Amino acid sequence: MSDIGAPKLVRAPALRRALAGTPWRRFxxxxxxxxxxxxxxxxxxxxxxxxxxxATLSALWSAILSGELxxxxxxxxxxxxxxxxxGVVIAxxxxxxxxxxxxxxxALGLLTSMFNPLPAIALLPIALLWFGVGTxxxxxxxxxxxxxxxxxxxxxxxxxxPPTLRMAGRxxxxxxxxxxxxxxxxxxxxxxLSGLRMGWAFAWRTLIAAELVFGVSARSGGIGWFxxxxxxxxxxxxxxxxxxxxxxxxxxVEGVIFRTLTRITVQRWGQVQT
Amino acid sequence: MNVxxxxxxxxxxxxxxxxxxxxxxxxxxxTSDGILTAVEDVSFRISxxxxxxxxxxxxCGKSTLLRAVGGFLKPSAGEVRMNGRRIGAPGPDRMTVFxxxxxxxxWRTVLGNVRxxxxxxxxxxxxxxxQIARRWLExxxxxxxxxxxxxxxxxxxxQRVAIARAFALEPALLLMDEPFAALDALTRRQMQDExxxxxxxxxxxxxxxxxxxxxxxxxxxxxxxxxxxxxRLAATFDVPPETRARGTAGFGELERRIQETxxxxxxxGHV
Numbered sequence: 001m002s003d004i005g006a007p008k009l010v011r012a013p014a015l016r017r018a019l020a021g022t023p024w025r026r027f028x029x030x031x032x033x034x035x036x037x038x039x040x041x042x043x044x045x046x047x048x049x050x051x052x053x054x055a056t057l058s059a060l061w062s063a064i065l066s067g068e069l070x071x072x073x074x075x076x077x078x079x080x081x082x083x084x085x086x087g088v089v090i091a092x093x094x095x096x097x098x099x100x101x102x103x104x105x106x107a108l109g110l111l112t113s114m115f116n117p118l119p120a121i122a123l124l125p126i127a128l129l130w131f132g133v134g135t136x137x138x139x140x141x142x143x144x145x146x147x148x149x150x151x152x153x154x155x156x157x158x159x160x161x162p163p164t165l166r167m168a169g170r171x172x173x174x175x176x177x178x179x180x181x182x183x184x185x186x187x188x189x190x191x192x193l194s195g196l197r198m199g200w201a202f203a204w205r206t207l208i209a210a211e212l213v214f215g216v217s218a219r220s221g222g223i224g225w226f227x228x229x230x231x232x233x234x235x236x237x238x239x240x241x242x243x244x245x246x247x248x249x250x251x252x253v254e255g256v257i258f259r260t261l262t263r264i265t266v267q268r269w270g271q272v273q274t
Numbered sequence: 275m276n277v278x279x280x281x282x283x284x285x286x287x288x289x290x291x292x293x294x295x296x297x298x299x300x301x302x303x304x305t306s307d308g309i310l311t312a313v314e315d316v317s318f319r320i321s322x323x324x325x326x327x328x329x330x331x332x333x334c335g336k337s338t339l340l341r342a343v344g345g346f347l348k349p350s351a352g353e354v355r356m357n358g359r360r361i362g363a364p365g366p367d368r369m370t371v372f373x374x375x376x377x378x379x380x381w382r383t384v385l386g387n388v389r390x391x392x393x394x395x396x397x398x399x400x401x402x403x404x405q406i407a408r409r410w411l412e413x414x415x416x417x418x419x420x421x422x423x424x425x426x427x428x429x430x431x432x433q434r435v436a437i438a439r440a441f442a443l444e445p446a447l448l449l450m451d452e453p454f455a456a457l458d459a460l461t462r463r464q465m466q467d468e469x470x471x472x473x474x475x476x477x478x479x480x481x482x483x484x485x486x487x488x489x490x491x492x493x494x495x496x497x498x499x500x501x502x503x504x505x506r507l508a509a510t511f512d513v514p515p516e517t518r519a520r521g522t523a524g525f526g527e528l529e530r531r532i533q534e535t536x537x538x539x540x541x542x543g544h545v
Binding site: 165172182 | 344346363364365366368369370372374376377378379380381391394395415416418419423424425426431
């Protein structure tokens with residue numbers, strides 16, 4: 001049989017490719033925003049209400065150099081990752097169960113519709129009662145904030161797997177856990193990925209909020225605690241530095257980890273448009 | 275009906291042993307309006323080496339029958355037996371090529387799709403599976419595309435991958451569910467020719483579902499025509515090898531005969 005030839009591709013010129021991307025536009029918007037901030041803060045001239053961008057950055061820099069901010073951030077991230085991983089694992093177990101049995105299916109549907117609208121932070125008082133002031137309470141609310149959106153996304157993804165693909169899998173004699181792991185999960189990966197993304201965003205917000213509500217002990221608090229104590233001491237520039245850190249970490253995870261994950265998986269597989 | 279060419283459908287090639295047997299199979303399923311009977315009382319046999327085509331208009335239950343043979347759904351009455359044993363679940367001994375292009379795993383490359391199927395369906399080691407997969411992809415003309423992901427391929431190429439995957443598993447019975455129906459006419463013709471060649475080279479037994487008379491004559495050794503609502507066997511046609519070439523007198527004659535017996539609705543074809 002005659003082979004089908006490979007298609008020819010011509011690359012666009014480098015300059016046009018660079019201009020077609022979005023980074024430079026974002027950079028200009030960001031610079032404009034920074035300029036407005038700086039000018040307005042100078043005009044306001046009230047460091048207690050709104051420190052200048054320069055003051056914020058220098059507070060950020062000294063907090064990083066002193067090792068306080070990195071320590072706080074690490075504390076937060078450690079709690080976050082523990083809770084996130086736990087939430088994802090529980091979500092995986094629940095959805096597997098739901099994909100394989102009618103009872104599991106109903107249970108998951110009921111639980112997600114009940115708990116998904118409940119803000120995780122609203123569970124904090126209960127968590128404090130059950131687990132006391134400390135990391136376990138934080139992990140509890142984070143698990144709650146991750147579990148439901150991830151489970152919902154996974155389950156929706158499983159339902160959306162085309163019947164032909166399911167049959168192709170079963171045709172190979174796959175069933176049970178192997179069918180879920182090797183057919184359903186990769187087939188539903190676009191939805192799972194967006195669920196993980198959403199779960200991450202919820203978890204991060206929930207954590208910072210929870211840390212703001214109760215400070216743990218001064219030594220072991222996270223970024224939320226850093227923001228809270230600095231506000232109490234009227235170190236507004238440091239408060240802003242803390243907020244900036246929250247944003248930066250959020251951006252980093254979203255822009256680096258999740259974007260890379262998207263690029264090497266669903267984008268490569270043609271399951272989402274770029 | 276006044277036309278009655280060999281209505282039984284039970285006469286296979288008596289020289290070869292029976293591979294698959296459908297014994298008075300009826301299939302019905304519940305819909306919102308009640309229970310719909312898709313197939314009623316269908317019996318036929320497939321002997322080893324045969325290529326049986328189920329031919330009929332849409333609604334005649336031909337795909338439903340194929341699903342039952344594949345083990346994807348259970349007959350509500352009757353039995354489907356393979357080598358004398360009742361068919362329960364789907365399995366790689368009955369590899370199916372579906373009509374839909376999304377039968378390939380989008381997260382695996384062309385090679386990965388075939389290799390994975392071999393690893394799971396035939397329990398081969400990765401190395402052996404890869405070797406066989408490469409050989410089959412070469413046979414269907416996809417040597418240059420082994421590392422491509424399915425979404426970059428045209429419809430015809432995706433079907434080639436599915437065909438390579440199905441043949442590579444060396445199924446006892448190859449099931450084809452209108453595999454070329456979603457292709458353009460030119461590609462379809464080419465694929466029919468290539469499929470015929472692969473079938474003749476391997477001597478694979480196949481059950482092929484289509485609504486195209488020319489396709490049925492081209493790829494089949496025997497044609498079972500079905501009538502719709504509910505699906506029933508209407509007629510059997512043997513396709514002699516010399517009739518298989520397009521444009522020959524025999525091809526046209528058989529095409530006309532099938533057209534007359536099966537597709538002419540009484541109220542139109544009465545005159």
